[in-house]
Amino acid sequence: MPKYLLRLAFVGSRYAGWQYQPDQATVEAELKQVLAKLYPEGGVTIQGASRTDAGVHALDLCAAVTVPETPPIPPNGLQHAITNMLPASVTLHSLEVVPAEFNVHGNRGKAYCYLLNRGKFSPFLHPYTWHQPELNHWDAMEEAGKAFVGEHDFLAFTVGFERQNRENSVRTIYSLSFQDWGDIVGITICGNGFLYRMVRRIVGFLVAVGNGRLSPVMARELLLHGPKQSIQFNTAPSRGLFLVRTFFEEDPERFQITTPPFMADLNLELG
Amino acid sequence: MPKYLLRLAFVGSRYAGWQYQPDQATVEAELKQVLAKLYPEGGVTIQGASRTDAGVHALDLCAAVTVPETPPIPPNGLQHAITNMLPASVTLHSLEVVPAEFNVHGNRGKAYCYLLNRGKFSPFLHPYTWHQPELNHWDAMEEAGKAFVGEHDFLAFTVGFERQNRENSVRTIYSLSFQDWGDIVGITICGNGFLYRMVRRIVGFLVAVGNGRLSPVMARELLLHGPKQSIQFNTAPSRGLFLVRTFFEEDPERFQITTPPFMADLNLELG
Numbered sequence: 001m002p003k004y005l006l007r008l009a010f011v012g013s014r015y016a017g018w019q020y021q022p023d024q025a026t027v028e029a030e031l032k033q034v035l036a037k038l039y040p041e042g043g044v045t046i047q048g049a050s051r052t053d054a055g056v057h058a059l060d061l062c063a064a065v066t067v068p069e070t071p072p073i074p075p076n077g078l079q080h081a082i083t084n085m086l087p088a089s090v091t092l093h094s095l096e097v098v099p100a101e102f103n104v105h106g107n108r109g110k111a112y113c114y115l116l117n118r119g120k121f122s123p124f125l126h127p128y129t130w131h132q133p134e135l136n137h138w139d140a141m142e143e144a145g146k147a148f149v150g151e152h153d154f155l156a157f158t159v160g161f162e163r164q165n166r167e168n169s170v171r172t173i174y175s176l177s178f179q180d181w182g183d184i185v186g187i188t189i190c191g192n193g194f195l196y197r198m199v200r201r202i203v204g205f206l207v208a209v210g211n212g213r214l215s216p217v218m219a220r221e222l223l224l225h226g227p228k229q230s231i232q233f234n235t236a237p238s239r240g241l242f243l244v245r246t247f248f249e250e251d252p253e254r255f256q257i258t259t260p261p262f263m264a265d266l267n268l269e270l271g
Numbered sequence: 272m273p274k275y276l277l278r279l280a281f282v283g284s285r286y287a288g289w290q291y292q293p294d295q296a297t298v299e300a301e302l303k304q305v306l307a308k309l310y311p312e313g314g315v316t317i318q319g320a321s322r323t324d325a326g327v328h329a330l331d332l333c334a335a336v337t338v339p340e341t342p343p344i345p346p347n348g349l350q351h352a353i354t355n356m357l358p359a360s361v362t363l364h365s366l367e368v369v370p371a372e373f374n375v376h377g378n379r380g381k382a383y384c385y386l387l388n389r390g391k392f393s394p395f396l397h398p399y400t401w402h403q404p405e406l407n408h409w410d411a412m413e414e415a416g417k418a419f420v421g422e423h424d425f426l427a428f429t430v431g432f433e434r435q436n437r438e439n440s441v442r443t444i445y446s447l448s449f450q451d452w453g454d455i456v457g458i459t460i461c462g463n464g465f466l467y468r469m470v471r472r473i474v475g476f477l478v479a480v481g482n483g484r485l486s487p488v489m490a491r492e493l494l495l496h497g498p499k500q501s502i503q504f505n506t507a508p509s510r511g512l513f514l515v516r517t518f519f520e521e522d523p524e525r526f527q528i529t530t531p532p533f534m535a536d537l538n539l540e541l542g
Contacts, residue, residue, distance in 0.1 A: 011394045057395070088397045117537070123282045124328070124533040126359045128395065182540040259541055262395040266388070269453040270530055270541050 001043075001066045004075065005096045005104070006031075006082075007246075009264070011089040012057040013127050013239060019051045027052075027061065027090055034085040035067065038078070043068035049104045049246050053197065055238030057128065059264050060093070062246040064104035109174065109252040111190040111245040113261050114203045114236060119183025128262040129184065130203075130240040135210035144209045144216035145176045145187070147223060148202060156222035157202050158195035159235070169195055174252050176202075184260050188244070190252045203236035272314075272337045275346065276367045276375070277302075277353075278517075280535070282360040283328040284398050284510060290322045298323075298332065298361055305356040306338065309349070314339035320375045320517050324468065326509030328399065330535050331364070333517040335375035380445065380523040382461040382516040384532050385474045385507060390454025399533040400455065401474075401511040406481035415480045415487035416447045416458070418494060419473060427493035428473050429466035430506070440466055445523050447473075455531050459515070461523045474507035 008027065016024040020032065028046060035044045049062040067073075073081065079095040086092060117129040135141065155161060155169040172192045179186035187206060189199055205222070208214040218231050242261035245252075259268070279298065287295040291303065299317060306315045320333040338344075344352070350366035357363060388400040406412065426432060426440040443463045450457035458477060460470055476493070479485040489502050513532035516523075530539070 009394055011397075089394050091392060091394050119538055120536045121362060122533075122535075122537055123280055123360050123362050124399065124535075125537065126282075180540075182538040184537065184539060260539075262393075263541075264393075264395075265391045266393055266396065266455065267390055267453045268455055268531075268541060269451075270534075270539055 001068060001100070003064060003066045003098050003100055003102060004078070005098045005102065005248075006063045006065055007093045008061045008063065009059045009091045009093055010057065010061065011127070012052065012055050012241075014089050016054040017052045017056065018048050018058070018061055027058075028063075030086060030090055031063065031065075031082070034082055035065070037085065038073065038081055039068055039071070041068065041070070047104050049107050050110065050243055052243055053200070053238050053241075056241045056243065057239075057261070058243040059261050060245045061243060062104055062107065062248075064098065064102060106248075108247040108250075109190060109192045110194065110243060110247065111188060111252065111255050111257070112194070112199045113179075113186050113188045113242045113244045113257055114199060115240045115242070115260055115262075116185045116187070116203075116207070117183055118185055125184070125262075127239055128242075128260075130207070130236055132207055132210065135185070135207070137210050137212045140212075140216045141206050141210040142178060144206055144219045145178065147216070147219035148173050148176050148189070152223040153226065154195055154198055154223070156227040156231075157198050157205070159197050159201070161195065166195075171195065171198070175255070179257060181260055186257060186260060188255075188257050190245075190255050192252075197235055199241060200236040200238065201233075203240070204234045207236065208233040272339060272371070274335060274337045274369050274371055274373060275349070276369045276373065276519075277334045277336055278364045279332045279334065280330045280362045280364060281328065281332065282398070283323065283326050283512075285360050287325040288323045288327065289319050289329070289332055298329075299334075301357060301361055302334065302336075302353070305353055306336070308356065309344065309352055310338055310342070312339065312341070318375050320378050321381065321514055323514055324471070324509050324512075327512045327514065328510075328532070329514040330532050331516045332514060333375055333378065333519075335369065335373060377519075379518040379521075380461060380463045381465065381514060381518065382459060382523065382526050382528070383465070383470045384450075384457050384459045384513045384515045384528055385470060386511045386513070386531055386533070387456045387458070387474075387478070388454055389456055396455070396533075398510055399513075399531075401478070401507055403478055403481065406456070406478070408481050408483045411483075411487045412477050412481040413449060415477055415490045416449065418487070418490035419444050419447050419460070423494040424497065425466050425469055425494070427498040428469050428476070430468050430472070432466065437466075442466065442469070446526070450528060452531055457528060457531060459526075459528050461516075461526050463523075468506055470512060471507040471509065472504075474511070475505045478507065479504040
């Protein structure tokens with residue numbers, strides 16, 4: 001059975017995340033529907049590398065797809081057909097033949113970018129940003145950001161962990177960097193894996209520091225001792241979050257982002 | 272009765288245009304609902320300067336609003352209350368006291384900007400652009416654009432004109448200019464008034480020229496002799512169109528646009 005690695009981009013606001021759920025609009029359901037038309041006899045399997053929360057956007061959601069031998073569709077033709085049949089809010093960037101033993105969960109890590117708007121509120125960029133016009137403690141935010149890099153227990157930066165029945169909440173963050181595009185600011189986090197809502201919780205914490213409500217030293221406090229009643233902060237809304245890269249061969253430590261992810265792949269020249 | 276000029280921006284994709292229609296989501300309906308809460312005794316009137324088609328965006332939709340004397344709300348308080356009560360897809364830019372005789376239809380003209388994406392398809396900019404990756408006849412497009420400037424009969428560039436029972440289809444276009452932002456291209460048209468779908472029809476024509484399907488000389492042909500069976504072109508989709516300015520005091524001939532309208536009011540610095 002041919003196996004492919006698909007890399008997709010999608011506007012998350014229209015979906016309850018990537019992962020298939022009955023009676024919900026999900027990106028996996030869109031892909032499933034397209035593949036069911038191309039292979040009406042069935043026999044398709046899809047495995048996503050990430051779930052993504054409802055409303056989160058993606059530039060590089062990776063999925064391993066196996067398809068039956070018949071009808072025989074060459075990779076180029078398959079890529080073309082899927083691209084044309086997906087709705088405008090989902091794009092297939094690439095489709096690559098992979099060996100049968102390829103495991104999409106064997107990725108080396110992921111990069112997420114979160115966009116804040118510290119300028120005027122924009123209804124046009126509202127779907128892609130969190131409006132934070134009073135990020136006046138920028139140095140403190142950068143200071144706090146450093147605390148997250150490395151191997152830590154991120155229990156204070158997830159929700160519903162017990163319900164998920166996970167083994168442990170230790171993850172490694174390779175890098176956390178800030179991008180200054182003027183009114184739009186990016187926070188990019190590369191790591192080997194992420195707990196449920198982890199990026200949005202970290203961004204929520206950083207914004208509380210940027211607003212002067214929390215001190216940067218509280219980051220280490222939370223990472224060392226877990227959640228604390230005395231240190232409260234909001235989880236950042238899903239609409240500012242983009243899954244920007246899933247790493248297989250590339251080195252996550254060398255990842256850099258150059259334009260706000262809603263402009264990715266476009267060559268835009270502003271005055 | 273106090274009278275105000277309101278200038279609003281909105282994401283058109285969520286609305287069936289500005290103008291109130293029963294059982295439809297419209298921007299006027301949103302404003303009406305907010306004002307009904309602020310003035311529960313009624314007595315509010317709203318008059319918009321433009322209708323805008325379903326799906327068209329606006330940076331500067333002007334509306335004249337009269338409100339009753341009671342409850343007494345100072346202009347600042349009113350602006351603040353409306354801003355906070357409108358949904359995220361609509362923003363109130365300004366609220367200005369105007370004399371009772373002010374007529375919102377007495378504007379000197381309007382500027383529309385249409386965005387084309389000649390780069391890679393982007394699901395993130397799809398709501399704001401028309402993807403046209405093969406605009407290879409750029410000089411011909413610019414040449415064709417010149418034909419529209421001045422006073423002309425735009426019957427070939429509207430639809431359903433007879434149904435609208437209008438007096439005449441003559442309008443004046445003050446300027447038609449092209450903006451090159453790299454992959455994103457703008458076509459900005461200032462005029463004293465616009466027929467139903469006129470900007471989208473002109474853009475559809477220009478794109479047919481840019482794609483090499485029509486010759487630029489056909490613009491003059493259509494403006495002189497009206498619609499022709501032999502010269503067919505698509506109306507551009509509404510999602511690329513932005514009403515960018517309504518002119519009262521300013522000079523429409525001096526209007527210039529510097530950033531793609533979905534980035535208006537934001538200060539964005541890209542590498």
